[in-house]
Amino acid sequence: MNTLPPLDEQAANDCAALCLYIQEKIKQNNGFLPFVDYMNWALYAPKYGYYSGRAEKIGQYGDFATAPQLTDLFGKCLARQLLQILPQTAGNIYEFGAGTGKLAVDILKWLPENAWQKYYIIELSADLQQRQRDYIQNKIPQYAHKIEHLCRLPEQFDGVILGNEVLDAMPCEVVEMREDGIYRMGVANTPQGFDWQGELATGFLLEQAIFRLPESVFPYRTEINLQAEAFVRTLAERLNCGGMLWIDYGFDAAEYYHPQRTMGTLIGHYRHHTVDNPFVFTGQMDLTAHIDFSAIADAATSQGLDFIGYTTQAAFLMACGITDFLCELGDTAGEEYIKTAAAVQKLLLPHEMGELFKCIAFGKNIDPDWIGFGGLDLSGKL
Numbered sequence: 001m002n003t004l005p006p007l008d009e010q011a012a013n014d015c016a017a018l019c020l021y022i023q024e025k026i027k028q029n030n031g032f033l034p035f036v037d038y039m040n041w042a043l044y045a046p047k048y049g050y051y052s053g054r055a056e057k058i059g060q061y062g063d064f065a066t067a068p069q070l071t072d073l074f075g076k077c078l079a080r081q082l083l084q085i086l087p088q089t090a091g092n093i094y095e096f097g098a099g100t101g102k103l104a105v106d107i108l109k110w111l112p113e114n115a116w117q118k119y120y121i122i123e124l125s126a127d128l129q130q131r132q133r134d135y136i137q138n139k140i141p142q143y144a145h146k147i148e149h150l151c152r153l154p155e156q157f158d159g160v161i162l163g164n165e166v167l168d169a170m171p172c173e174v175v176e177m178r179e180d181g182i183y184r185m186g187v188a189n190t191p192q193g194f195d196w197q198g199e200l201a202t203g204f205l206l207e208q209a210i211f212r213l214p215e216s217v218f219p220y221r222t223e224i225n226l227q228a229e230a231f232v233r234t235l236a237e238r239l240n241c242g243g244m245l246w247i248d249y250g251f252d253a254a255e256y257y258h259p260q261r262t263m264g265t266l267i268g269h270y271r272h273h274t275v276d277n278p279f280v281f282t283g284q285m286d287l288t289a290h291i292d293f294s295a296i297a298d299a300a301t302s303q304g305l306d307f308i309g310y311t312t313q314a315a316f317l318m319a320c321g322i323t324d325f326l327c328e329l330g331d332t333a334g335e336e337y338i339k340t341a342a343a344v345q346k347l348l349l350p351h352e353m354g355e356l357f358k359c360i361a362f363g364k365n366i367d368p369d370w371i372g373f374g375g376l377d378l379s380g381k382l
């Protein structure tokens with residue numbers, strides 16, 4: 001905590017305003033706010049939530065970097081995958097949580113114009129929506145008329161739904177198994193600020209915790225992302241023809257709820273530092289938890305989608321030709337090649353983003369053999 005760069009004056013005022021607001025919510029809720037609600041306010045409260053505020057979030061001057069920021073070859077690989085699927089659909093792309101807009105631009109730079117109809121962006125953050133519009137207008141003005149921000153979910157999707165690091169940004173429940181029972185974790189007001197507090201879990205959350213958590217490991221704290229799972233179910237229900245592709249960090253259920261992972265995966269990101277305490281810099285720090293891909297697969301297939309594939313980010317990108325694209329840059333001593341090669345390594349290396357990040361896809365009324373899943377098949381782990 002001592003090593004974190006301090007908040008500037010504006011950020012400190014915004015943080016204080018959001019803390020007051022959440023303190024009130026805790027009081028109204030008899031002194032206990034479920035963590036999922038705290039995370040929702042911390043990330044998405046109007047004006048003061050992390051994604052609602054105007055501060056730079058993604059990239060070198062933000063709090064964390066995502067794959068599209070590293071190299072446009074990430075988008076080129078996705079474009080290659082899309083090129084295979086889109087002709088089997090009405091040709092629409094639906095990107096959720098488009099961040100700075102860079103992935104959209106990179107995909108559309110490589111995708112032949114006649115391969116797609118419309119590029120829809122569904123983004124919760126008004127600030128990011130504006131950044132996306134500006135970036136698109138600046139980089140690919142010729143396509144701006146074919147790119148539309150939607151403020152509500154379409155009734156039906158016909159095309160490809162995709163999202164990079166979106167599911168992990170959805171508020172999750174935190175549960176803790178103790179010798180005397182399973183607790184739903186939440187937040188209480190204390191003289192020192194927010195702190196953890198537990199209440200015995202009940203209902204659906206309790207059922208899910210009993211189903212997922214290992215036996216007899218005390219204390220055992222972890223996350224359950226019911227919201228991300230419900231979100232995938234809703235999209236799956238509405239996918240008429242096409243595919244759904246999610247890229248994110250996470251594991252299958254056995255690895256996620258491994259007896260040795262006793263502290264879960266919840267983490268904060270602030271100016272490229274990771275922070276264990278989620279009550280630090282409320283609204284100024286990103287909060288995220290890894291994805292349980294087994295639960296995501298259940299959510300999508302329970303609504304009738306075909307399972308397409310589950311693999312590591314490295315295997316997916318290599319199957320889509322990332323190393324060929326790198327070679328096409330030519331002069332291996334040139335500045336562009338060296339910079340791109342370093343970024344590609346970061347995307348592929350097992351101890352960087354290559355193995356922790358996974359790709360999972362589902363389809364409806366389309367060919368299930370996607371090029372991206374032609375390499376390593378991890379579906380047996382789900």
Ligand SMILES: C[S@@+](CC[C@H](N)C(=O)[O-])C[C@H]1O[C@@H](n2cnc3c(N)ncnc32)[C@H](O)[C@@H]1O
Nearest residue numbers: 051066097098099122123124125164165166169
């Ligand atoms: C970690 S950022 C990733 C941004 C971008 N995809 C990238 O790779 O750089 C998470 C994004 O998901 C968005 N988001 C979270 N929940 C969402 C939802 N239910 N619908 C649409 N966007 C959402 C956030 O506003 C934010 O833009």
